[in-house]
Amino acid sequence: MTDHHIPAGDLMPEGIYPPTEEMLNEPVPEEVQERQKENLRKVWKTPEGWRYWTAVNNSEVGVWYTMTAFTFMLIAGVMALLMRLQLWVPENDLISADMFNQLFTMHGSAMMFLFAVPMFEAISILILPAFLGARDMPFPRLSAYGYWAFLIGGIFVIGSILFSAAPKAGWFMYPPLATIELGIGSDIWLLGLSFIEVASIAAAVELIVGALKCRPPGMRVNVMPLYAWYVLVVGGMILFAFPPLIAGDFLFELERSFDWPFFDHTRGGDPMLWQHLFWIFGHPEVYIIFLPSIAIAAMIVPTVARRPILGYSWIVLSAVGTGFLSFGLWVHHMFTTGLPNISLGFFSAASEAVVIPTGIQLFAFVATLIAGRVKMTLPMLWIAGALAIFTAGGLTGVMVAVAPFDWQVHDTYFIVAHLHYTLFGGMVFPVIAGVYYFFPFFRKKMLSEKLGRWAFWLIFTGFNITFLPMHLTGLLGMPRRVYTYPQGLGIDWLNQISTVGSFIVAAGFAVFAWDIVRPKKDQPQIERNPWGGGTLEWSHEVPETKWGVRSIPHITSRYPLWDQPKLVERMDAGRYYLPDAEEGLRETIVTSVIDARPIQVQRVTGPAYVTIWAAVFTGGAFILPTFHIYGPAIVSAAFAVVCILYWLWTSTARPPEKDMKDVGLGLSLRPMRRARRRWAGGRSGSPCWAIPRPLQASSSACSSTGPRTPPSRRRGPSMRAVISWRWPRRPSRRHGR
Numbered sequence: 145m146t147d148h149h150i151p152a153g154d155l156m157p158e159g160i161y162p163p164t165e166e167m168l169n170e171p172v173p174e175e176v177q178e179r180q181k182e183n184l185r186k187v188w189k190t191p192e193g194w195r196y197w198t199a200v201n202n203s204e205v206g207v208w209y210t211m212t213a214f215t216f217m218l219i220a221g222v223m224a225l226l227m228r229l230q231l232w233v234p235e236n237d238l239i240s241a242d243m244f245n246q247l248f249t250m251h252g253s254a255m256m257f258l259f260a261v262p263m264f265e266a267i268s269i270l271i272l273p274a275f276l277g278a279r280d281m282p283f284p285r286l287s288a289y290g291y292w293a294f295l296i297g298g299i300f301v302i303g304s305i306l307f308s309a310a311p312k313a314g315w316f317m318y319p320p321l322a323t324i325e326l327g328i329g330s331d332i333w334l335l336g337l338s339f340i341e342v343a344s345i346a347a348a349v350e351l352i353v354g355a356l357k358c359r360p361p362g363m364r365v366n367v368m369p370l371y372a373w374y375v376l377v378v379g380g381m382i383l384f385a386f387p388p389l390i391a392g393d394f395l396f397e398l399e400r401s402f403d404w405p406f407f408d409h410t411r412g413g414d415p416m417l418w419q420h421l422f423w424i425f426g427h428p429e430v431y432i433i434f435l436p437s438i439a440i441a442a443m444i445v446p447t448v449a450r451r452p453i454l455g456y457s458w459i460v461l462s463a464v465g466t467g468f469l470s471f472g473l474w475v476h477h478m479f480t481t482g483l484p485n486i487s488l489g490f491f492s493a494a495s496e497a498v499v500i501p502t503g504i505q506l507f508a509f510v511a512t513l514i515a516g517r518v519k520m521t522l523p524m525l526w527i528a529g530a531l532a533i534f535t536a537g538g539l540t541g542v543m544v545a546v547a548p549f550d551w552q553v554h555d556t557y558f559i560v561a562h563l564h565y566t567l568f569g570g571m572v573f574p575v576i577a578g579v580y581y582f583f584p585f586f587r588k589k590m591l592s593e594k595l596g597r598w599a600f601w602l603i604f605t606g607f608n609i610t611f612l613p614m615h616l617t618g619l620l621g622m623p624r625r626v627y628t629y630p631q632g633l634g635i636d637w638l639n640q641i642s643t644v645g646s647f648i649v650a651a652g653f654a655v656f657a658w659d660i661v662r663p664k665k666d667q668p669q670i671e672r673n674p675w676g677g678g679t680l681e682w683s684h685e686v687p688e689t690k691w692g693v694r695s696i697p698h699i700t701s702r703y704p705l706w707d708q709p710k711l712v713e714r715m716d717a718g719r720y721y722l723p724d725a726e727e728g729l730r731e732t733i734v735t736s737v738i739d740a741r742p743i744q745v746q747r748v749t750g751p752a753y754v755t756i757w758a759a760v761f762t763g764g765a766f767i768l769p770t771f772h773i774y775g776p777a778i779v780s781a782a783f784a785v786v787c788i789l790y791w792l793w794t795s796t797a798r799p800p801e802k803d804m805k806d807v808g809l810g811l812s813l814r815p816m817r818r819a820r821r822r823w824a825g826g827r828s829g830s831p832c833w834a835i836p837r838p839l840q841a842s843s844s845a846c847s848s849t850g851p852r853t854p855p856s857r858r859r860g861p862s863m864r865a866v867i868s869w870r871w872p873r874r875p876s877r878r879h880g881r
């Protein structure tokens with residue numbers, strides 16, 4: 145590595161980069177280390193008492209997010225058990241038809257909107273900074289705002305079933321069923337879930353900026369952890385997939401509340417428009433759920449195989465390809481709606497094509513395991529179960545991608561079985577594997593090997609007992625979403641087997657939940673990196689310290705803990721960047737997108753009540769119209785805007801004490817500041833990179849519903865300019881200057 149001096153400039157760093165071995169070997173006096181640690185401890189400490197809930201640290205918000213999403217999953221699981229009890233025998237009257245409709249609607253909605261996608265964002269907020277050697281996410285208050293919005297919206301939506309006011313038209317809310325439904329159930333679904341989707345978009349913006357701009361120096365894009373690549377892909381997918389559904393939700397609510405006939409074919413509307421808007425979100429959502437879970441597997445497999453992953457570049461390209469192709473598959477949910485044959489052929493072929501990049505990722509994992517020296521740990525057991533179940537779900541997915549076969553099994557229990565094999569294998573099993581793998585990282589305690597294996601075999605066996613017979617149940621003609629069935633169809637015993645299996649699955653989750661919450665005071669604490677992983681998260685000192693890393697390292701490989709032997713020792717001694725918090729502020733380093741060269745020092749926001757109030761008032765703007773209370777809803781929206789403006793102002797109001805900040809190792813960086821003619825930090829800063837992402841989301845929403853207009857003769861900015869936010873290059877004129 146050759147050191148060279150960086151010339152001074154407007155936003156250019158000054159000093160030597162990259163660091164030399166001699167610089168890294170210089171000792172740091174013990175008294176200096178202790179003073180630096182004390183400064184970091186004061187700055188990054190979590191508030192106490194009632195102020196604890198104002199915390200914005202990713203180590204706190206991520207845990208809240210994860211536990212809340214898991215709680216919603218358990219509630220949805222109880223709903224599933226009630227449905228299985230109702231289907232135990234023909235013509236059962238345990239549950240009324242109306243309640244059964246509410247149960248299956250809320251079960252699907254909770255699993256998809258309150259568990260699957262939020263769980264990805266929760267886990268990413270929790271562990272992405274660790275993978276990147278960062279102290280926190282770039283916008284911690286945005287993470288906290290997203291969590292509180294998710295909590296408020298989730299309680300509002302899922303709590304409706306306690307008052308028999310839950311939606312009952314299915315988790316896809318097709319018109320005219322949802323249009324003519326009396327009561328506020330559909331309104332709760334439309335506005336409550338739109339509120340949650342806004343929180344999801346906020347989290348996606350944060351994750352994208354974090355993966356692009358908050359990597360440690362030296363972590364070029366070709367040495368990024370695979371998890372960061374998956375987060376980047378999925379964050380982009382959320383920005384383009386969620387806005388069409390939000391737009392459709394608002395159109396639907398306008399029809400229900402103000403009788404605007406967007407989806408009423410008798411008055412010029414088109415019910416098929418809703419299906420297009422919903423499924424152009426719905427099918428990418430399957431891969432939004434699947435890809436982050438595969439990302440967890442991509443981090444566990446090299447550790448248990450004890451070798452670097454094979455086909456790194458192929459996996460990255462396949463993840464990008466999967467995300468791209470997922471937006472061309474939505475019509476395969478609409479094969480029975482009378483579409484032209486040419487459309488059926490195109491989308492059938494696209495549905496088959498997505499198997500290729502998905503298969504490349506799975507084969508790369510298998511090849512890594514074959515080439516390595518596999519240690520069959522508990523996380524690996526869950527990953528093996530995930531590969532087996534997801535592969536089975538993928539095979540039935542290839543079957544339903546063929547239009548003639550789909551015509552036979554559409555809306556039968558065959559589709560229920562296919563969906564659960566895909567999502568359980570592609571999401572639930574990898575997430576549980578991640579819990580067992582990362583639990584020592586957060587609590588410095590190991591979960592029980594015995595209980596973990598009991599949970600695995602109960603869930604794995606019970607799952608197959610539950611859903612494998614459903615393939616045959618569907619082929620025999622049992623439609624989904626029916627609360628009972630007549631005798632003599634030959635499906636009684638199949639439903640009874642599925643019901644027994646569902647309770648075995650519930651027993652497995654009970655064992656898993658007990659393993660997490662059981663007292664562990666008597667267990668000895670373990671050392672860092674108990675699995676012998678090679679990625680950067682195991683260098684952190686969580687949970688003893690809330691600052692993440694003692695000093696931000698310089699990275700030279702994909703597996704720095706394997707390839708840089710003295711890395712952890714030097715990080716703990718404060719020999720890398722930002723080892724101190726001399727100004728009493730939370731700070732992190734912003735790096736360039738491609739080669740991760742240090743550019744600036746970014747101030748990271750701290751605890752505040754304003755994020756909670758912003759979420760509360762935003763929730764009021766969405767929830768109050770459900771009850772047709774429009775005046776207070778407008779006032780609530782105005783208060784939400786005021787809270788957000790106050791939050792943004794107070795997070796950047798204090799100017800830097802110095803024009804250049806010494807970050808260590810002979811390198812000085814310019815702190816971000818509020819400048820008159822530049823966005824904070826210039827075009828290279830994290831805030832500037834965050835600004836265009838919601839604009840892209842808005843563009844996606846508008847383009848999904850807006851009419852086609854003839855092209856203007858005036859040449860506007862190119863798409864590349866819009867995405868990179870480089871269009872307005874000239875400073876705006878102010879006061880005649």
